Amino acid sequence: MSKVIIVTGASRGIGYEVCQQLANRSHQVVAVARSAGPLKRLRQQYPAFISDIPADLTDQDAVDQLVRTVSSTFEGVDILINNAGTLINKPFEDLSLKDWRAQIEGNLISAVNITKQLLPHFNTNAHIINISSMGGFQGSAKFPGLSAYSVSKGALSILTECLSRELGGQGISVNALCLGAVQTEMLEQAFPGIKAPVSPEEMGEYIADFSLNGSAFYNGKILPVALEDPE
Numbered sequence: 001m002s003k004v005i006i007v008t009g010a011s012r013g014i015g016y017e018v019c020q021q022l023a024n025r026s027h028q029v030v031a032v033a034r035s036a037g038p039l040k041r042l043r044q045q046y047p048a049f050i051s052d053i054p055a056d057l058t059d060q061d062a063v064d065q066l067v068r069t070v071s072s073t074f075e076g077v078d079i080l081i082n083n084a085g086t087l088i089n090k091p092f093e094d095l096s097l098k099d100w101r102a103q104i105e106g107n108l109i110s111a112v113n114i115t116k117q118l119l120p121h122f123n124t125n126a127h128i129i130n131i132s133s134m135g136g137f138q139g140s141a142k143f144p145g146l147s148a149y150s151v152s153k154g155a156l157s158i159l160t161e162c163l164s165r166e167l168g169g170q171g172i173s174v175n176a177l178c179l180g181a182v183q184t185e186m187l188e189q190a191f192p193g194i195k196a197p198v199s200p201e202e203m204g205e206y207i208a209d210f211s212l213n214g215s216a217f218y219n220g221k222i223l224p225v226a227l228e229d230p231e
């Protein structure tokens with residue numbers, strides 16, 4: 001059965017591939033990011049399956065408008081993939097409070113906001129997937145320059161556990177996937193020049209599968225999805 005699926009961070013990298021994977025399986029995908037051009041190209045590739053809503057997820061008004069559009073267009077939301085994210089790569093001593101706030105805002109508060117605004121619109125057995133990082137996974141290898149990013153992702157992981165408890169009564173499952181290295185622009189920012197063992201296409205396929213099937217097996221779980229840490 002066709003599901004209604006919101007994918008944030010859909011303009012490039014992993015999110016772009018997730019949208020294509022889900023559209024190829026005839027689901028109704030709402031693609032969200034700030035850059036309108038790539039989202040429009042996605043819609044033009046899959047006009048029957050992809051809607052594009054350009055929005056900055058850190059902007060309260062933009063998220064309100066996004067939720068109004070979704071709720072007036074579709075009969076409820078089945079899956080939300082909180083994949084949008086940003087990364088600041090700076091040593092701790094050079095990170096300003098503005099940098100810290102930007103990381104928490106971009107990687108945590110933006111997911112909190114869209115999730116909260118969508119609560120009245122989730123269908124029964126909905127699944128929320130928070131795309132976290134191995135950097136935010138307890139006990140994983142940590143890397144210089146990524147403290148603000150890793151902390152923001154660790155918080156997103158813990159939010160996942162909290163929401164699974166609070167939203168379980170509404171029939172909503174919540175899981176976090178802590179990704180290892182995937183060859184995207186963000187990886188290049190974090191680890192310039194490294195070659196990741198996984199492509200965005202491969203990770204996009206995995207996340208699409210997990211979003212559709214994972215809630216039958218997992219709820220409130222913080223799952224590492226990594227072959228190895230970058231060196």
Ligand SMILES: NC(=O)c1ccc[n+]([C@@H]2O[C@H](COP(=O)([O-])OP(=O)(O)OC[C@H]3O[C@@H](n4cnc5c(N)ncnc54)[C@H](OP(=O)(O)O)[C@@H]3O)[C@@H](O)[C@H]2O)c1
Nearest residue numbers: 009011012013014033034035057084085179181182184186
């Ligand atoms: N690549 C990796 O190795 C890796 C590893 C661990 C975790 N992850 C996580 O996986 C997710 C996807 O990463 P990626 O590698 O595909 O990164 P990417 O290529 O940099 O893409 C990030 C996406 O997020 C969107 N975005 C950022 N801020 C936004 C905002 N305020 N509002 C709306 N959209 C926003 C960007 O679109 P616009 O700029 O158009 O808004 C873009 O589509 C991220 O959460 C990242 O932290 C990636």
